[in-house]
Amino acid sequence: MKKRYPFIRAVMIVVYAFIFLPIFIVALMSFNASQYGTFPFVFSTKWYVRLFTGASLGGATWLSIWFSLLVTLTMVVVGVMTSLGLKRSNAKFAKVFSALLNMGVIIPWLVLGVALLMIFNFIGLGRSYLGMYLGNSICVLPYVVLLVYPALCELNDNLEFAARAMGASPLRAFFTVVLPGIFPAVAAGGLMAFMVCFNNFVIQYYLAPFGVRTLPLEIYNMVRVGYKPDINALATIMVLVSTALVYLVNKLGYGSKRSLL
């Protein structure tokens, strides 16, 4: 950034401060001994200890992790297959189909959640793990396709043809050449899917079976009764894990320079 643009520079600093300052404060407070986030700052790790020993959040965290992993893995597979299909279909169909698919992003999740609950109640599924899985999948799939489809279109078709000419079956060519070629996008799609699913409070609020609490639901429950700094500790860990995941995907990106992650 050159000094010739002081205004743009100032805007940039404000925007970044807006994004990062709250996260920084949460992280700072997670190490503060005071229960109400008051100064003077006294370093302590007791909230982390309580987070892990208190066990109030452990179950919810694991549920969220394995549930999000399940949604992510299945929707990455479906998303890659959808992208392949879109690429092979004619332009008009692809346009209509992707517009429909993107409804999962455009329609407010609140509306989607209520609508799905009504349908699930109507067909007798009600609040259930399956319902929650379907609801989250709908929200996650567009993100995977939005990332994977352009990468697939950008990938040189001749890579696949070259592999085929050398004797690879279509399936073999896909796994040895096409998939590695779009891997950064698939990984990014998976990461995005995981994040969206992991954080999807609204859908889970409506569709989770009674008595089952994923992490967002558990946090909501806790905050409703009273805010404790062990949530700061949890938030800090989640930020660190997310950052590490993004970094990892970037490293695995086969040196793709255009990756924005």
Add this chain to the structure above:
Amino acid sequence: MADLKIVDVRKSYGKKEVLKGVSLTAGTGEFLALLGPSGCGKTTLLNTISGIVRQDAGQVLVDGRDISRSPIEKRNIGVVFQNYALFAHMNVFENVAYPLRLKKVPKAELQQRVGQALETVRLDGYAPRRIAQLSGGEQQRVALARAIVYRPDILLLDEPLSALDRKIREQMQIEVRRIQREIGITTVFVTHDQGEALSMADRVLLMHGGQIIEDNTPAEVYLHPKSAFAADFIGASNVLEGRYEHGRVNAGGLALPVGEQAVSDGARVRALIKEENLALLPPGQGDLSARIQDKLFLGQSIRITLRCGERILFALIPAREAEPLTVGSDVDLRVMGASVFAL
């Protein structure tokens, strides 16, 4: 090693007919160049041989065996693509080993054959390198090694040199030809660069509008084109339309002596005179006079713009001969060779 035969292949995309019944044969070990302007169907024709494009009608025969219904991977054809299509996530060795691994070649033989292929393209010692570390010419060599390592019946090259710098391109022309001769593989080479086609191929097949309109040795195609399109497309020519009478073409007040031609007297003709076939002589010694209007320095040669009556003609002459010719001076012209076609 095998011969290739294409019989009446047709292909349309929607209403656009890209291949209008193309037939050709290539003997074992022969090197064919498919030459033509973009959109002439040459790449589509190549893709019907490899199986990337399925033709609407017609057959592709390798050693008499019809492969035109086989999937790409069952055809045993080597393809080098314009942008090489190397696998960036594998190193040089793995790229070349890829087809052998598919065929489950034992490890010792695999290593020996990959080594041999890399040696053939003069890339010994490059095996552990990453693709991104290679120059364009080196990538081209890897693509070539990968396309020949599994001993395909036919080798297809789709404008493989067009992305290279001029110097490396000329080097690779010689290399590709050497490798092709060395392993004696039947080769079809697609290019829009006539220099490349003329210098590399045993036979040049000129394509235009989805058809092969000329099929001959490079020298014949260049010196004795059978069609006006070929005469115009290959080399730079002066094109004149007029009436042929007694060894002359009368066009716009100009009577160009073109020698005896196989067209009847009084016929309307198109005459094409290659720029290098227009000789410049001192005034009074040639067949018609002209004035030098401009000189364009091209390096080894010079393109001279001549005003000849109302017409503009171009002549290409060696640079050292152009030194005494100044803009504005008068010269005489002589036509050293012309192609004349009845309209």
